[in-house]
Amino acid sequence: MTTSLHACRLLAAISHTLLIVAALLATAQPAASAEECRTFARLELIFGGDDRGHPISSAAFSRFLAREVTPRFPDGLSLFEGQGQWHDAHGHRILESSRMVLIFYIPDAQSDEKIEAIRSAYKRQFHQQSVLRADGNTCISF
Helix, strand or coil: CCHHHHHHHHHHHHHHHHHHHHHHHHHHCCCCCCCCCEEEEEEEEEEECEECCEECCHHHHHHHHHHHHCCCCCCCCEEEEEEEEEECCCCCEEEEEEEEEEEEECCCCCHHHHHHHHHHHHHHHHCCCCCEEEEEEEEECC
16 A cells, blocks of 8 residues: 555544544533433444445435435434444454444334344445444434
């Protein structure tokens, strides 16, 4: 790997990390008052950006969002793009682009089923081993 390519990837990874930290800090701030605060479920889905060694285009990912995510969570979401890394079964570090979808929602009886359907569809369509899921609750005021 050339030094400039390595530097670009490192810069992209740092930028991605800072973007996620900024998003976390922005949502971690306490509400102005208890009356304004409402508890929502927080969902983060992190999608790998390569399909069998080829980048997943923004257009292909947008179609996936429109078909699989938006119908299940129509109230809105945020999309963050960056670089990620993971270790494969042989211990090799893999660097690839990634996308994080952040959704705040009011849970219902079908929430888990909808989330797992999104993850399954992405793994199937883009030949992924996994889609990272992180869940939590947070207090939000508008």
